[in-house]
Amino acid sequence: MSSRVPMLVLLIFFLQGCVGGRDVGNRYRAERDLYRANREIGRQRIRPDLVSTKERNAALDRYEDIVNRYGALPVLQDSSEAARASRDVHGIVARALLSAAYLQGELGDSTAMLEKYNRLEREFSDLPTVSGEVAFARGQLAEASGDWALAADRYQEVVDKVRPRPLDAGLPGVVMSLPMRIVSLRLQAAGDSTQSAPLMEGAQRYYENVTDTAPGTVADADARWISASLSRQLGRPSEAMRELAALDSLLRSSDIPGRDPARARLAMIELSEEQRAPQDSIVAMGRRLVRDYPDSPMAPKALLTVAMSLVQAKRDDDALEMLDQVEEDYSNHVDIAAAAMLYRGHVLEQDGKWPQALTAFNTVQASYPLTSSALAAPLEIAAHYDRVGDETSRDQALEAAERKYRGFLERYPNNPVSLEARERLIQTLAKRKKFDDMVTEMTGLGELAIKSPQGMRYMINAANVALVQLADTTRAAEILDHLADEFSGKELGHWAAKQAQQLRGQPER
Amino acid sequence: MNPLAVFAGASESVVPLTARPRIWFPFFVLAIVQLLALALLVSFYRPIFLPLVLPFLKSVGGEPMVHYPFFFYGLPTAFLRTTLVLAVVLESFTVAVATLLFARAFTGESHRGAWAHTARRYPALLVLGLIVVGLSYGLSLLFGLVPAEAFAGSPLVRWGSRMGMIALNALLQTFLAFTTAWVVIEGYGPFSAVRKSIVLGLRAFLPAFLMILAASLLLFPFDYLSGRPDLIVEKLRPETVSWLLGLRSLTQILIGFFLTGGITYIFIWKRGEVS
Numbered sequence: 001m002s003s004r005v006p007m008l009v010l011l012i013f014f015l016q017g018c019v020g021g022r023d024v025g026n027r028y029r030a031e032r033d034l035y036r037a038n039r040e041i042g043r044q045r046i047r048p049d050l051v052s053t054k055e056r057n058a059a060l061d062r063y064e065d066i067v068n069r070y071g072a073l074p075v076l077q078d079s080s081e082a083a084r085a086s087r088d089v090h091g092i093v094a095r096a097l098l099s100a101a102y103l104q105g106e107l108g109d110s111t112a113m114l115e116k117y118n119r120l121e122r123e124f125s126d127l128p129t130v131s132g133e134v135a136f137a138r139g140q141l142a143e144a145s146g147d148w149a150l151a152a153d154r155y156q157e158v159v160d161k162v163r164p165r166p167l168d169a170g171l172p173g174v175v176m177s178l179p180m181r182i183v184s185l186r187l188q189a190a191g192d193s194t195q196s197a198p199l200m201e202g203a204q205r206y207y208e209n210v211t212d213t214a215p216g217t218v219a220d221a222d223a224r225w226i227s228a229s230l231s232r233q234l235g236r237p238s239e240a241m242r243e244l245a246a247l248d249s250l251l252r253s254s255d256i257p258g259r260d261p262a263r264a265r266l267a268m269i270e271l272s273e274e275q276r277a278p279q280d281s282i283v284a285m286g287r288r289l290v291r292d293y294p295d296s297p298m299a300p301k302a303l304l305t306v307a308m309s310l311v312q313a314k315r316d317d318d319a320l321e322m323l324d325q326v327e328e329d330y331s332n333h334v335d336i337a338a339a340a341m342l343y344r345g346h347v348l349e350q351d352g353k354w355p356q357a358l359t360a361f362n363t364v365q366a367s368y369p370l371t372s373s374a375l376a377a378p379l380e381i382a383a384h385y386d387r388v389g390d391e392t393s394r395d396q397a398l399e400a401a402e403r404k405y406r407g408f409l410e411r412y413p414n415n416p417v418s419l420e421a422r423e424r425l426i427q428t429l430a431k432r433k434k435f436d437d438m439v440t441e442m443t444g445l446g447e448l449a450i451k452s453p454q455g456m457r458y459m460i461n462a463a464n465v466a467l468v469q470l471a472d473t474t475r476a477a478e479i480l481d482h483l484a485d486e487f488s489g490k491e492l493g494h495w496a497a498k499q500a501q502q503l504r505g506q507p508e509r
Numbered sequence: 510m511n512p513l514a515v516f517a518g519a520s521e522s523v524v525p526l527t528a529r530p531r532i533w534f535p536f537f538v539l540a541i542v543q544l545l546a547l548a549l550l551v552s553f554y555r556p557i558f559l560p561l562v563l564p565f566l567k568s569v570g571g572e573p574m575v576h577y578p579f580f581f582y583g584l585p586t587a588f589l590r591t592t593l594v595l596a597v598v599l600e601s602f603t604v605a606v607a608t609l610l611f612a613r614a615f616t617g618e619s620h621r622g623a624w625a626h627t628a629r630r631y632p633a634l635l636v637l638g639l640i641v642v643g644l645s646y647g648l649s650l651l652f653g654l655v656p657a658e659a660f661a662g663s664p665l666v667r668w669g670s671r672m673g674m675i676a677l678n679a680l681l682q683t684f685l686a687f688t689t690a691w692v693v694i695e696g697y698g699p700f701s702a703v704r705k706s707i708v709l710g711l712r713a714f715l716p717a718f719l720m721i722l723a724a725s726l727l728l729f730p731f732d733y734l735s736g737r738p739d740l741i742v743e744k745l746r747p748e749t750v751s752w753l754l755g756l757r758s759l760t761q762i763l764i765g766f767f768l769t770g771g772i773t774y775i776f777i778w779k780r781g782e783v784s
Contacts, residue, residue, distance in 0.1 A: 024563065024575055025554035031577035035747075 023076070023085035030070045030092040037062035037096065041103070056107060063100035067093055094124040098133055105137075132162035133171050146491045148189035152182045164210060166218045167258065176210075176222050179203035197234060204230045221250055221259050228267065237275050244268045262298035265289045269305055279313045282306055300326050300336040307343065316347050323347070338368035342376060349384055357384070365404070372417055375424050378404050382431065401428045419445070435469040438462075443479055450486050459483050467503070477503040515716035515775060522615060523770035531620050532610045532770075535603035536762040542599055543758040546591045550584060551751045578747035585735040588754050593642055601638030602631060604769055605693040611773035612694050626693070633692050636699040641685050648681055649674070675729060679722040684710035686717050690776040713779045717772065724768045731757035 040059050044051045075090045076083035101116035117134050124130045139154030155178045158171070165172035183199040207230070210223035228243035244264045251261035269285045286306035290299045303326045310319035326340040345360035361377040368374050378401035385394035405425035412418055422445050429438040439462045446458030459479055467476040480500035487493030526532055553562035553575070566574040569590060570583030606627045610620055627634070652674055659666045687709045691702035710717060731753060734741065738750045 022556050022559075025556055025559055028554035028575060028577050028580070035578055 023073075023082040023089065026070060026073060027085040027088045027092070030066060030089050033062070033066045033069070034092050034096055037066065037099070041099070053107075056103070060100055060103045060107070063096045063103065066096035067100065071097075090124075091127055091130070094120060094127050094130040097124075098130060101137070128161040129171060132158045132175075135161065136171055136174075143185070144490075148185045152185035152189065155182050155185070159206065163214075164219045164222075166222050176219065176226070179206045180226065200230050200234055204234075216250065216254050218256050218259060221247060221256050224250065225264070225267075228264075232271065232274075237271055241268060241271055244271065260293075260296050260298060262289055262293035262296035262302070265293070266298040266302050266305070269302055273305065273309045279309065279315065282309050283318075297333070297336075300330040300333055300340075304336070304339060304343065307340075307347075311347055311350070316351055319347055320344060334368045335371050335373070338364050338371040338373035341367070342373035342380070345377070345380065354384065369408075370412070370415060370417060372420055375405075375408070375417060375420050379424060379427060379431075382428075395432075398428055398432050402432065402434075419448075433469075435465055439466045439470065439475065439479075450483075456483070456487075456492065463499075473503045476500075515713070515778070516719070516771075518778070519716075519720075519771040519774040522774050523611075523767055526611065526614050526770060527766070529610075529614065532607060532614065533762070533766060535606040535610070536765045536769075539595070539600055539603045539765070540758045540762045543592060543595060543761075544755055546595065547588055547751060547755055547758070550587055550591065551748075553580075578742050581742050581747040581750040582738045584750050585738055585754065588735075593646070596642050597635065597638035601634040601641075601689070602627060604765070605630065605634050605689050607766070607769045608689050608773050608776075609693050611770050612690070612777060615774060615777050630693050630696070633697075633699045633702075634689070637688050637692060637702060640699065640703060641688065644681060644685070645678065648678055651677070671733070675725050676722065679718055679725050682721045682725075683714060683718040686710060686721060686772045687776050690773060690780075694776070695780070709776065709779055713775045717775055720768060720771045720775075724764045727764055728757065728760065731760065 037059065040062060044055065044059060070089050071093045073089055074086065076086040097116055097120055101113045101120070104110075104113040104116065117137060120130060120134045135154045135157035139151045139158065142148075142151035142154055159175060159178050159182070162172055162175050164175040166176050167173065180203055183196070183203050186199055187193060187196055204227055207223040207227040211220050211227070214220050214223075224243050224247040228240045228247065231237070231240035231243060244267050248261065248264040248268070250256070251259055251264060265285070266289065269282060269289065272282050272285060283306055286302045289296075289302045293299055303322055307319040307322040307326070310316070310322065323340045323344045327337050327344075330336045330340075341360055341364040345357045345364070348354075348357035348360060358381065361381050364371075365374045365377050378397065382394055382397035382401055385391075385397055402425065405421050405428060408421045409418060409425070412421075415421075422441060426438055426441050426445070429435070429441060442458045442462035442465065446455045446462060449455035450459065459482070463476040463479040463483075466472045466479060477500040480496040480503070484493045484497035484500060487496065549558055549562060550566070552558055553566055563575065566580070566583070566587060569587045570579075573579040574583045574587070606623055609623045609627055612618075613620055613623065652670065655666065655670045660670065661667075684707045685703065687706040688699070688702040691697040691705045692699065695705075697705060735750065735753055735757065741747070741749050741753070
């Protein structure tokens with residue numbers, strides 16, 4: 001009998017372990033299933049064009065399996081390990097359901113997607129990040145359908161529920177930017193820009209709260225940065241300066257990853273310049289920034305800002321000296337060196353030294369061809385001839401500019417600055433009054449990113465140029481039809497269709 | 510006799526014995542037990558195994574060890590600790606059986622009673638196992654003396670310290686290689702066996718050292734990869750870590766067979782000089 005007692009104790013311990021450990025085991029299995037589903041989706045996202053609908057549905061099934069398999073398990077509320085595991089499983093089910101909803105949205109099944117969002121709101125309201133994700137998704141849907149007020153309400157829910165963590169890849173990583181987005185949406189909804197100050201003040205209160213609740217963190221640094229920018233927009237430069245000084249001191253004293261301490265200093269220089277602070281003090285601030293952070297990309301920018309400020313103060317020789325220093329010290333930062341050379345051209349032109357200025361504009365094109373400054377130079381040359389009233393040279397310069405931009409685009413169709421080259425080409429064509437080519441280029445550029453605000457703008461402008469400059473209603477209507485097709489069912493689509501219809505009703509001029 | 514001639518002699522004598530399943534058997538027993546232990550670790554989440562494995566896993570890697578895929582980051586360490594225990598309680602025994610079987614095969618004696626004979630020497634083998642594993646573990650701690658920054662920053666330091674550790678371990682094993690034979694064939698106690706083994710290790714240093722070094726180098730790819738579970742988990746399926754550890758155990762059957770055969774061959778050839 002006595003030998004059976006230890007065996008019985010062992011058996012009880014074992015059975016207890018089996019029951020208590022079941023939740024730990026379930027959590028491990030659920031984590032594994034979610035990991036595999038996420039990995040499959042990650043694989044599919046590498047080359048989405050090679051993924052069949054069947055494969056996408058299979059990925060969706062994986063998430064739904066997780067929801068079905070673990071969704072019915074009880075969620076324990078005590079502080080035991082089993083209870084913690086059961087709550088983790090609850091969170092995993094929510095994530096799987098959320099991923100399934102996203103996937104269904106991508107597959108175009110918005111009904112199923114909304115059903116899943118409803119279920120998430122019903123069953124997982126205890127998980128702030130998950131309900132924040134749902135609110136964010138609903139906000140995006142509202143924004144896409146043009147319901148600005150609803151979108152702002154939804155984003156506000158996110159801001160209220162999810163603490164910002166700027167370095168996170170998920171929702172907590174975007175929360176910090178939402179209050180500003182809410183301001184812009186509320187203004188759009190109200191259609192009244194006089195409301196901007198109280199809305200911006202509201203956003204600023206949020207950022208001040210972040211600073212108070214998470215001192216010394218990336219969130220604190222980012223909140224101070226945005227808050228300073230808001231103060232600047234609200235016309236409160238001294239407040240902005242105070243925020244920037246606090247940010248500078250924070251970034252210097254603590255090791256905050258991914259945030260350049262020199263950024264705050266540069267903003268302080270820009271602000272001082274705006275406020276017409278004494279030139280010597282601005283120059284000193286610029287030199288201090290370069291001394292303290294010589295390797296920061298902000299250092300040459302600071303010198304450029306100071307040089308511009310010196311030009312405004314009619315200290316052109318000092319400005320040119322500073323630009324020389326930038327070119328010499330930062331010759332390996334092509335964008336900066338090119339900007340310095342372009343600006344040198346401006347200063348020399350203003351000083352009436354056109355031959356030297358022309359050399360600078362030509363050198364920037366030859367030495368740094370793949371930069372924004374090099375692309376700006378040909379039009380700068382034409383603008384000079386325009387200013388001095390030399391029409392022949394102006395036309396020659398514009399012809400040369402068009403040739404250069406077309407040559408550039410032929411040679412570098414996919415360079416990061418190619419888009420800018422196309423924009424410059426459109427500007428050149430407008431100046432040369434080659435409106436037919438201009439419409440072709442604008443529609444081409446609009447097509448590239450038709451869903452973006454910029455793309456839409458190019459299409460509308462192209463239709464406008466076709467109508468006003470070419471008096472070609474058919475072409476304008478065709479462009480608007482295309483816009484209507486792309487945005488069918490949306491406000492912009494209705495507007496474009498209506499405009500096209502009206503144009504067709506008019507006789508061609 | 511030069512080391513190459515010893516190699517050739519060992520090969521000539523060991524290769525024909527590969528046809529004797531009886532000699533393979535102890536290595537299979539060890540591998541099967543190791544694979545069962547591995548299966549137990551990777552199936553820890555099943556309710557029936559949880560009470561047994563969970564505390565051990567948490568002692569190895571804390572809370573992350575019971576989460577997927579972090580479990581696989583700690584699996585090599587957990588498995589290494591399990592195999593260290595098995596090395597003391599089981600491997601010391603199975604290698605002793607194999608040593609005796611090889612010795613009898615080389616001298617033309619019958620294999621009968623080898624398991625029972627070894628079982629009688631088990632207490633001595635257990636002590637010996639503790640000494641060998643303890644010394645190996647102590648030696649591995651030297652690896653921690655390499656400054657972390659130098660290890661991370663210089664490939665030369667990294668590979669130099671890895672290869673240095675393999676060579677040092679092979680050196681230690683060379684002097685301890687004959688302990689099992691002294692215990693199971695000659696009937697010595699564990700401490701006398703260590704003394705005798707060191708003397709024999711000095712006399713037959715080069716062939717024994719080269720054999721052990723070759724075996725270590727053959728296992729190195731497995732050890733290297735299982736030491737980088739982060740790479741495997743990120744680039745491949747996390748489960749690859751467990752497959753790799755399983756494959757190492759299976760490879761060890763082959764390496765263990767030839768190494769034990771070779772060491773026993775040297776022992777039979779040189780023991781007279783030491784006795």
